[in-house]
Amino acid sequence: MPVPFSQVEALLALPRDFYERPTIEVARDLLGKTLIHRRRAGRIVEVEAYLSEQDRAAHAWSGRTRRTEVLYGPGGYCYVYLVYGMYHCLNVVAETAGSPGCVLVRALEPLCGIETKPPCNGPGRLTRALGIDLRQYGADLTAGPLTVRDALRPLTEIVQTGTRIGIRHATDWPLRFWLASPT
DNA sequence: CAATAGATCATCT
DNA sequence: GATGATCTATTGC
Numbered sequence: 001m002p003v004p005f006s007q008v009e010a011l012l013a014l015p016r017d018f019y020e021r022p023t024i025e026v027a028r029d030l031l032g033k034t035l036i037h038r039r040r041a042g043r044i045v046e047v048e049a050y051l052s053e054q055d056r057a058a059h060a061w062s063g064r065t066r067r068t069e070v071l072y073g074p075g076g077y078c079y080v081y082l083v084y085g086m087y088h089c090l091n092v093v094a095e096t097a098g099s100p101g102c103v104l105v106r107a108l109e110p111l112c113g114i115e116t117k118p119p120c121n122g123p124g125r126l127t128r129a130l131g132i133d134l135r136q137y138g139a140d141l142t143a144g145p146l147t148v149r150d151a152l153r154p155l156t157e158i159v160q161t162g163t164r165i166g167i168r169h170a171t172d173w174p175l176r177f178w179l180a181s182p183t
Numbered sequence: 184c185a186a187t188a189g190a191t192c193a194t195c196t
Numbered sequence: 197g198a199t200g201a202t203c204t205a206t207t208g209c
Contacts, residue, residue: 084190085190
């Protein structure tokens with residue numbers, strides 16, 4: 001593995017304050033941060049922001065239901081759901097209680113514990129690579145086996161912005177952010 | 184290459 | 197009963 005686990009384990013988890021801000025800021029700031037599940041870790045390189053009831057593409061668009069319940073709680077918790085019957089998607093709840101913003105984590109750069117045979121870019125492959133499923137629904141990302149921690153190293157890439165992928169509504173909103181090497 | 188179909192199930196109507 | 201914030205395999209140029 002490129003990075004020993006002890007090195008990512010030493011990173012500090014992001015505090016609740018980090019998440020309880022506008023969703024778009026949280027999305028951009030998550031880039032470069034370290035996602036750890038048990039002994040597997042990756043560097044976040046692509047995310048998408050999903051806003052509240054105004055965002056037709058967001059699950060919260062149809063209001064508060066059993067599935068979206070965690071989105072209405074405080075920030076810093078994990079929102080996982082199953083798409084197309086076989087893939088899980090990992091989201092980070094943003095904003096304070098009552099405001100259902102969240103950030104979909106779309107791609108990781110493997111750091112340790114991850115078999116890179118199947119790449120871990122794409123929300124479905126990412127959760128499979130980390131071993132995440134519906135059991136982590138509602139998990140606290142500031143403590144426990146599933147955490148988001150500080151960046152391992154400063155950003156050397158630039159943040160690019162574009163439209164979200166794989167959705168049927170609000171397809172032209174520039175809410176997708178990813179890291180790219182400077183040209 | 185690009186386009187498309189199929190897998191498969193929790194959640195919502 | 198319909199619908200996906202997906203991915204893979206397969207078909208057709």
